[in-house]
Amino acid sequence: HLCGVEFSHNISLKAHIKKHMDEILYKCDVCCQYFIHFSVLEEHIRAHLIEQHG
Numbered sequence: 001h002l003c004g005v006e007f008s009h010n011i012s013l014k015a016h017i018k019k020h021m022d023e024i025l026y027k028c029d030v031c032c033q034y035f036i037h038f039s040v041l042e043e044h045i046r047a048h049l050i051e052q053h054g
Helices: 010-023 038-053
Strands: none
Touching: none
């Protein structure tokens, strides 16, 4: 579940999931988390670098 919404019909669920997948644009190559905004991904990657290099 991406957002916790439940559907009684599978077709509705598939359409809803596709909406989420269209929103997800940027993936962290380190931990495979997804982000809608590139700037948030950049901050996230900086956190990984700080963890790795102190």
